[in-house]
Amino acid sequence: xxxxxxxxxxxxxxxxxxxxxxxxxxxxxxxxxxxxxxxxxxxxxxxxxxxxxxxxxxxxxxxxxxxxxxxxxxxxxxxxxxxxxxxxxxxxxxxxxxxxxxxxxxxxxxxxxxxxxxxxxxxxxxxxxxxxxxxxxxxxxxxxxxxxxxxxxxxxxxxxxxxxxxxxxxxxxxxxxxxxxxxxxxxxxxxxxxxxxxxxxxxxxxxxxxxxxxxxxxxxxxxxxxxxxxxxxxxxxxxxxxxxxxxxxxxxxxxxxxxxxxxxxxxxxxxxxxxxxxxxxxxxxxxxxxxxxxxxxxxxxxxxxx
Amino acid sequence: xxxxxxxxxxxxxxxxxxxxxxxxxxxxxxxxxxxxxxxxxxxxxxxxxxxxxxxxxxxxxxxxxxxxxxxxxxxxxxxxxxxxxxxxxxxxxxxxxxxxxxxxxxxxxxxxxxxxxxxxxxxxxxxxxxxxxxxxxxxxxxxxxxxxxxxxxxxxxxxxxxxxxxxxxxxxxxxxxxxxxxxxxxxxxxxxxxxxxxxxxxxxxxxxxxxxxxxxxxxxxxxxxxxxxxxxxxxxxxxxxxxxxxxxxxxxxxxxxxxxxxxxxxxxxxxxxxxxxxxxxxxxxxxxxxxxxxxxxxxxxxxxxxxxxxxxxxxxxxxxxxxxxxxxxxxxxxxxxxxxxxxxxxxxxxxxxxxxxxxx
Numbered sequence: 001x002x003x004x005x006x007x008x009x010x011x012x013x014x015x016x017x018x019x020x021x022x023x024x025x026x027x028x029x030x031x032x033x034x035x036x037x038x039x040x041x042x043x044x045x046x047x048x049x050x051x052x053x054x055x056x057x058x059x060x061x062x063x064x065x066x067x068x069x070x071x072x073x074x075x076x077x078x079x080x081x082x083x084x085x086x087x088x089x090x091x092x093x094x095x096x097x098x099x100x101x102x103x104x105x106x107x108x109x110x111x112x113x114x115x116x117x118x119x120x121x122x123x124x125x126x127x128x129x130x131x132x133x134x135x136x137x138x139x140x141x142x143x144x145x146x147x148x149x150x151x152x153x154x155x156x157x158x159x160x161x162x163x164x165x166x167x168x169x170x171x172x173x174x175x176x177x178x179x180x181x182x183x184x185x186x187x188x189x190x191x192x193x194x195x196x197x198x199x200x201x202x203x204x205x206x207x208x209x210x211x212x213x214x215x216x217x218x219x220x221x222x223x224x225x226x227x228x229x230x231x232x233x234x235x236x237x238x239x240x241x242x243x244x245x246x247x248x249x250x251x252x253x254x255x256x257x258x259x260x261x262x263x264x265x266x267x268x269x270x271x272x273x274x275x276x277x278x279x280x281x282x283x284x285x286x287x288x289x290x291x292x293x294x295x296x297x298x299x300x301x302x303x304x305x306x
Numbered sequence: 307x308x309x310x311x312x313x314x315x316x317x318x319x320x321x322x323x324x325x326x327x328x329x330x331x332x333x334x335x336x337x338x339x340x341x342x343x344x345x346x347x348x349x350x351x352x353x354x355x356x357x358x359x360x361x362x363x364x365x366x367x368x369x370x371x372x373x374x375x376x377x378x379x380x381x382x383x384x385x386x387x388x389x390x391x392x393x394x395x396x397x398x399x400x401x402x403x404x405x406x407x408x409x410x411x412x413x414x415x416x417x418x419x420x421x422x423x424x425x426x427x428x429x430x431x432x433x434x435x436x437x438x439x440x441x442x443x444x445x446x447x448x449x450x451x452x453x454x455x456x457x458x459x460x461x462x463x464x465x466x467x468x469x470x471x472x473x474x475x476x477x478x479x480x481x482x483x484x485x486x487x488x489x490x491x492x493x494x495x496x497x498x499x500x501x502x503x504x505x506x507x508x509x510x511x512x513x514x515x516x517x518x519x520x521x522x523x524x525x526x527x528x529x530x531x532x533x534x535x536x537x538x539x540x541x542x543x544x545x546x547x548x549x550x551x552x553x554x555x556x557x558x559x560x561x562x563x564x565x566x567x568x569x570x571x572x573x574x575x576x577x578x579x580x581x582x583x584x585x586x587x588x589x590x591x592x593x594x595x596x597x598x599x600x601x602x603x604x605x606x607x608x609x610x611x612x613x614x615x616x617x618x619x620x621x622x623x624x625x626x627x628x629x630x631x632x633x634x635x636x637x638x639x640x641x642x643x644x645x646x647x648x649x650x651x652x653x654x655x656x657x658x659x660x661x662x663x664x665x666x
Contacts, residue, residue: 040455088651
């Protein structure tokens with residue numbers, strides 16, 4: 001065992017990379033849940049985003065087009081959820097599960113010819129001066145642009161929910177859809193927009209795994225990150241900045257256990273690999289006492305009789 | 307202008323018809339998908355649904371139907387009890403793995419002793435293992451109000467890692483030349499879940515699945531607990547007034563589904579699979595969710611749905627070999643089925659009314 005091989009600066013830098021897929025998926029799901037919809041299909045949308053992004057990036061040679069395709073792919077899959085829950089008024093839990101099962105199958109079908117292919121690399125940002133600083137440079141200023149985009153999306157969601165009329169309407173729909181409907185807001189349309197946004201974010205998160213974090217395509221490569229993202233929204237008590245905090249916490253657990261694996265700690269690899277999931281359960285237990293901050297209409301079916 | 311009117315009561319006719327229509331719609335769109343993938347759609351559908359039952363090699367495939375259908379039915383029956391009451395155990399895959407591990411561990415502990423009581427002990431251990439694994443989300447839900455969906459699912463990943471650790475470590479075959487995986491239980495008579503009648507695929511798991519169907523039917527239709535389960539799902543408030551204790555129901559529903567999933571895993575590992583290996587689980591725990599819904603959460607429906615889903619597994623394998631259809635295409639096909647089912651359920655609960663637009 002050689003713990004001295006673990007470089008704390010690199011550890012924190014890779015923690016931020018590990019946290020970004022979670023962060024993207026979770027902030028999207030937060031908006032969906034704020035609108036009163038529970039979409040359990042995050043894992044499915046992520047993996048479809050991962051392969052759509054990967055395929056387009058490989059075909060065009062442009063990671064940017066890849067990420068765009070991932071967002072479109074995730075949003076497109078979420079529209080299936082829209083059809084089920086907003087048009088056909090189906091149970092949201094079952095529909096979300098359907099989305100995940102379908103997405104996992106669809107992604108491995110789409111990804112058959114991409115196994116073992118190397119994607120084009122996205123260049124890391126280099127800001128002269130800032131990126132060259134010791135310690136802070138590699139931690140804060142030398143990542144790929146999508147990582148910063150993730151943080152920017154969190155800031156934007158926070159600002160929109162807190163300060164704008166759109167945010168207020170979205171929250172109203174999530175708290176009491178009947179009242180929002182009576183006030184003349186288009187409940188279904190607002191929810192569709194929220195679900196599509198959640199799908200796009202999950203797609204971006206998936207592509208971040210396949211294009212930057214790993215980077216290659218393997219079946220089922222999201223390995224439960226979508227589900228952890230769902231737990232993260234509960235952890236964050238539906239507050240955007242806490243999503244960032246939670247994502248870095250989980251990213252930290254992942255990176256530390258990977259580093260311990262590499263350092264050859266006496267704990268078997270399998271038990272280390274369990275740790276992110278066990279931490280998720282632990283955090284859920286600690287935080288489940290407080291449900292007051294959940295949107296009141298979460299998961300309830302809206303059917304306007306008039 | 308099309309409007310939806312809520313039916314005062316779900317339509318009985320549609321609730322039976324929707325699964326059938328959903329299967330037809332899946333065949334149609336699945337056929338289109340296979341066409342896009344460059345396979346002849348009609349031939350693909352025929353291979354999947356006809357070949358295993360009536361084709362040239364049906365004598366080989368028909369027993370497979372029981373082998374693949376039994377775990378699906380066993381797990382789906384357990385899940386359906388919880389789903390009816392709004393208790394979502396989606397970690398059956400994990401309970402299946404743990405049941406297989408505990409069942410196999412008991413069998414392997416006795417090796418090479420031959421005795422009649424070994425297999426029954428393995429059955430008990432398998433059920434107990436699955437039950438215990440399901441008790442984790444149940445206990446956390448009852449004690450702390452933790453979301454059982456997320457906890458039961460997280461435990462699937464934990465169980466998978468545990469399985470890897472066991473098949474590389476504690477349960478590894480000491481005479482296996484260092485290869486991962488346990489001793490083959492098929493070669494250990496006292497622990498082997500063999501066909502009861504040779505070459506029919508009729509092993510103890512099939513018997514257990516049939517018993518589970520009857521048990522669930524009686525429970526739901528003739529027993530107070532079954533009434534409480536249905537009441538909680540349909541009218542939670544009324545259930546509370548009727549004195550139903552939600553925590554008791556959570557423990558029972560999750561416990562039963564866990565035990566049944568554990569049994570399914572144990573029967574699989576001691577029979578068709580034969581040994582504990584890193585990837586012996588093939589996702590029955592997740593497919594069983596589709597089976598439960600396709601069977602309308604009704605025991606008899608689940609029995610039929612389990613058979614149909616087993617058919618797509620076997621037909622899918624044949625189509626893979628003969629037509630070069632990718633394995634993932636069948637997974638998509640199964641996912642599609644759940645989509646159509648959920649979407650068409652609209653017709654059960656709502657009436658579609660045509661209406662002239664009116665001025666408000």
